[in-house]
Amino acid sequence: MESLSPESQTKPSLNRHVMFCFLPHALFVLLALGVWGGGWWLLLPIVFLQVALPMLDWITGWQDDGHYEKADFSGVQVSLLQWNTRLYAVFYMASIVWLAMSLNRFNAMEIGILIAVASLMGGIGFGAAHELLHGKEELDQITQRLLTTFLFYPHYKLIHIRSHHVHAGTDHDENTAWLNESIYSYIFRTIPGSMIRCCKMEARRCNGEGLWKNKMFIYALGQLALLIGLYLVSGLNGTLFYLAHILGAHIVLESVNYIQHYGLMRRMSNGEYEKTGAEHSWDTYHFFSSYITFRVGHHSYHHIAVKPYYLLTPEPEAPKLPVGYFWAIAMVLLPPWWRHVINPKLNAPAA
Numbered sequence: 001m002e003s004l005s006p007e008s009q010t011k012p013s014l015n016r017h018v019m020f021c022f023l024p025h026a027l028f029v030l031l032a033l034g035v036w037g038g039g040w041w042l043l044l045p046i047v048f049l050q051v052a053l054p055m056l057d058w059i060t061g062w063q064d065d066g067h068y069e070k071a072d073f074s075g076v077q078v079s080l081l082q083w084n085t086r087l088y089a090v091f092y093m094a095s096i097v098w099l100a101m102s103l104n105r106f107n108a109m110e111i112g113i114l115i116a117v118a119s120l121m122g123g124i125g126f127g128a129a130h131e132l133l134h135g136k137e138e139l140d141q142i143t144q145r146l147l148t149t150f151l152f153y154p155h156y157k158l159i160h161i162r163s164h165h166v167h168a169g170t171d172h173d174e175n176t177a178w179l180n181e182s183i184y185s186y187i188f189r190t191i192p193g194s195m196i197r198c199c200k201m202e203a204r205r206c207n208g209e210g211l212w213k214n215k216m217f218i219y220a221l222g223q224l225a226l227l228i229g230l231y232l233v234s235g236l237n238g239t240l241f242y243l244a245h246i247l248g249a250h251i252v253l254e255s256v257n258y259i260q261h262y263g264l265m266r267r268m269s270n271g272e273y274e275k276t277g278a279e280h281s282w283d284t285y286h287f288f289s290s291y292i293t294f295r296v297g298h299h300s301y302h303h304i305a306v307k308p309y310y311l312l313t314p315e316p317e318a319p320k321l322p323v324g325y326f327w328a329i330a331m332v333l334l335p336p337w338w339r340h341v342i343n344p345k346l347n348a349p350a351a
């Protein structure tokens with residue numbers, strides 16, 4: 001498999017690249033404006049994600065296809081880009097806790113809108129958590145532990161590093177969607193399957209040394225402590241709001257996971273799977289939709305090189321989604337539509 005050489009790739013303005021990497025934080029500004037305006041103004045983040053960004057992708061035709069090396073960035077720029085994901089984690093968690101504590105300010109319609117808004121922000125929070133769990137600094141690991149606990153997925157790093165990166169594109173990976181598997185079947189397979197696999201991995205690692213050595217047991221205690229803490233500061237309604245938005249955030253996450261490897265299975269030869277390549281992940285480089293998700297659409301290169309989000313490079317051999325992630329998620333929620341669009345790209349009938 002060949003990757004694009006640095007000479008064959010573009011290197012747009014570095015300052016523009018750094019600036020757009022902070023695009024996810026626009027959601028907090030829009031949320032604040034929505035809370036200030038109230039009513040239908042609370043839809044601002046949803047309209048931004050589902051209408052404005054895809055339209056900008058279509059109107060400009062821009063692609064997030066630049067190639068950068070770490071040496072291109074100054075020390076200040078690297079520090080800013082590292083703090084980008086950390087700050088998103090902090091702002092997101094603070095926003096949700098504040099909303100949970102302030103529900104008496106909103107009517108039933110507004111709370112429904114806020115659950116949808118918070119779910120989308122939580123879905124992007126998983127993108128930040130994904131970057132942090134791959135981080136090499138202790139602060140990144142502390143932040144990802146707090147964030148993944150808050151997202152009710154404390155074993156995210158465990159399943160992602162020790163299972164997904166090893167088994168992606170095979171039947172041994174709970175996070176790889178099979179051809180013609182619907183998103184709904186996938187969700188009911190991947191969520192319990194990932195938890196069971198993590199429990200088994202931890203049981204083997206601990207080898208009977210006791211519960212306190214088992215990460216999954218510690219994670220469970222953390223989840224319980226989180227729920228108790230939320231109940232104490234926000235009451236029952238605030239806790240239910242939090243849980244409702246977590247359900248939505250997990251639907252966003254699993255929809256993205258479903259899309260990333262749908263139907264792209266690694267071939268087996270002589271009892272071994274072929275090496276993971278660009279052809280085993282779906283990519284999308286739609287400019288604005290890419291930056292708002294911490295460039296998660298460069299998924300093929302992430303599996304090849306595991307570099308930070310701001311250094312991810314397009315891969316010519318990766319199959320390409322026709323739209324950015326937020327419209328793609330809408331497609332997968334209607335399985336016949338998804339199969340009609342994507343299966344022909346796999347030379348498979350839309351079953």
